Amino acid sequence: MLDMTIEAGAQTDHDVRALLLARLPDAHKLANWILHDPIAAEDAVQDAALLAWDRRRSLRDAASADAWFDRILVNVCRGELRRRSRRPAITEIEPTADGTHGALADRDELTRAIRRLVPDEQLLLALRFGRDLTVPAIAAATRMPEGTVKSRLHSALEHLRAALEAERRAERRAEESMR
DSSP states (O other): OOOOOOOTTOOOHHHHHHHHHHHHHHHHHHHHHHHSOHHHHHHHHHHHHHHHHHTGGGOOOGGGHHHHHHHHHHHHHHHHHHHHHHSOOOOOOOOOTTSTHHHHHHHHHHHHHHHTSOHHHHHHHIIIIISOOOHHHHHHHHTOOHHHHHHHHHHHHHHHHHHHHHHHHHHHHHHHHHO
16 A cells, blocks of 8 residues: 555654555544544544654554554554443434435444444454455454454354344334333
């Protein structure tokens, strides 16, 4: 993605700034997918950019700049998910007049099910399906062995299926109680 030629260990502040600025749009998409909140995603990207700036001397190779920044961003998002799990927030979306309520309901059902997962499972699903990263790329971003990534993704998907089923059962019970 980044077409900058920076010799290993010879990055200037200007070069690192350019690397960070080039990465921001994709970083916001990733953070938004992980956190399901555009405002929190902006905050996470800003926090990650500040951390990356503070740690700019640790970037040894421009070829790994994307993975380096993603790892910082993922850790910031992971921290935010952990903070959220300590204080649950409820968000409601009103039905729209243009008939997209069904699509919103499906999305909200999936969002609620994803939020039932532990933060590390949410993170892996965000990297795999939100960012469309491969298992090796996820392993590099999270510093986990590939086998661990595969098994945790499998487990996260199983937990997501169970959470979706629980959401559907809860909705059916709510509908039945209203009758």
